[in-house]
Amino acid sequence: MNAPAKSAAKRRLLLASDRSDASSELASILKAVGEVSTVTTEQIPERPSRDLSGLVVDINLRSPDSVQRVRNKLRGDAYHSMPRLFVLADALHHGTMQAWALGATDTISRPLQPDAILQRIRAAFPDTATYDATDRGKTLNRGVEAAHAVLAKMFDKLPLGVPLSFDDVIAAENKILKAIKHSSLREWLTTVGCHHVGSYRHCLFVTGFAVAFAQHLGMREDDQRRLTRAALLHDVGKAFIPAALLDKPGKLTDAEMDEVRQHPRRGYDALAEQGGFPPEMLDVILHHHEFLDGSGYPNNLSSNQISDIVRVTTIVDIYAALVEKRAYRMPFTHSRAFTMMEGMGGKLDQQLLQAFRPVALGSF
Known part of the structure; x- marks a missing residue:
């Protein structure tokens, strides 16, 4: 009997959130294109694992504590070569500037539009298991x-x-x-x-x-x-x-x-x-x-x-x-x-x- 076909590996995404609902809506959208691990800003690892495709940051950019915790984790070289997508409360220029100052390589804005987000994720975060092999x-x-x-x-x-x-x-x-x-x-x-x-x-x-x-x-x-x-x-x-x-x-x-x-x-x-x-x-x-x-x-x-x-x-x-x-x-x-x-x-x-x-x- 043949072994079942192995499903294609997906992206591995780390979602850092300071929201009370742990960014549940965003996490459910992201799961369509990858495996999602959700952590608080305090739990962002000092060094990401090698198989991690990218970091998604969904925090209140007006919260000094959250901003400082993210800044501390991203200021070194550990995440430098990794795509870093920040979620904005809206499309206002101030939020975009804050995100880029913290190290964003891309941004998306609320209200969340699943199709648009998935398109951005597929482009911004390559599939680590298959992308470079294609x-x-x-x-x-x-x-x-x-x-x-x-x-x-x-x-x-x-x-x-x-x-x-x-x-x-x-x-x-x-x-x-x-x-x-x-x-x-x-x-x-x-x-x-x-x-x-x-x-x-x-x-x-x-x-x-x-x-x-x-x-x-x-x-x-x-x-x-x-x-x-x-x-x-x-x-x-x-x-x-x-x-x-x-x-x-x-x-x-x-x-x-x-x-x-x-x-x-x-x-x-x-x-x-x-x-x-x-x-x-x-x-x-x-x-x-x-x-x-x-x-x-x-x-x-x-x-x-x-x-x-x-x-x-x-x-x-x-x-x-x-x-x-x-x-x-x-x-x-x-x-x-x-x-x-x-x-x-x-x-x-x-x-x-x-x-x-x-x-x-x-x-x-």
């Missing part, structure tokens, strides 16, 4: 690793005189395009958000948004590749700016701001002198901070002087910056970030921005 999981990991390898050469080697070749970028672009096409933008951003910080994370976020936008627009494959390369290298000039300046927690002085604003020119000069990089990549590197009304830098370009590939990169660059946590501020919610960009009016291509809306807001 072609989808492997493809995602290979894409992020390939992009990271290019950035490592860009930020760590290029300032030392070690050249970055166009072949390095070509080798990575196939894996990046496949990763986002065969998984999702959300999974890309979650993976990047858990494992990367600072300029690396920003470039990876911009690349993810750019690829997803290109695929949403139905760009030809050659154009998708051009945009992928340009987005990945758009901030190459920051390799020549002191890290302490890029990560400064307070407001930059005028002199410091002037130095940071040199990064497009420095990146362009470095790769142009090296040779071998296509004109549209150099265009993006030099001009991604230009605005249609002529108020950008370094050349105060305006209107038709700014190419389509630069317009697209500028939109995803600004959006990624707004939704990321920075040394000097908490991230803005996705809806708030998009509204802020709409408020920029004639600085941006508003028609392109509206085309970006489903990519920016559709998966969050």
Whole structure:
């Protein structure tokens, strides 16, 4: 007699709650996609078990005691590489800022909508037993690793005189395009958000948004590749700016701001002198901070002087910056970030921005 088929292993989730009902409604929803262990904030282990897929935190963010207990448990490195989903009482910006300050990698808001929550959970928390063994999981990991390898050469080697070749970028672009096409933008951003910080994370976020936008627009494959390369290298000039300046927690002085604003020119000069990089990549590197009304830098370009590939990169660059946590501020919610960009009016291509809306807001 054959042994019964073994059921597929599910995610293992830890639900930390300070609610009197132990977040029973949320726990019942989560059980549809994984095994759920519910603990109080005091019972959050100092170190999570290796087979844990992720942490869900459902606490009163206005309770100093609960907030402090969660902060104490998450401030170290033990949970750093693990997705951390915080549940908000509502979608107000204050709660989102508090959650990100405590270490959230993603948030959901009440009232709870089971279908939406399950979709977010499946994307945010990979199935530990099967996810990385699937072609989808492997493809995602290979894409992020390939992009990271290019950035490592860009930020760590290029300032030392070690050249970055166009072949390095070509080798990575196939894996990046496949990763986002065969998984999702959300999974890309979650993976990047858990494992990367600072300029690396920003470039990876911009690349993810750019690829997803290109695929949403139905760009030809050659154009998708051009945009992928340009987005990945758009901030190459920051390799020549002191890290302490890029990560400064307070407001930059005028002199410091002037130095940071040199990064497009420095990146362009470095790769142009090296040779071998296509004109549209150099265009993006030099001009991604230009605005249609002529108020950008370094050349105060305006209107038709700014190419389509630069317009697209500028939109995803600004959006990624707004939704990321920075040394000097908490991230803005996705809806708030998009509204802020709409408020920029004639600085941006508003028609392109509206085309970006489903990519920016559709998966969050």
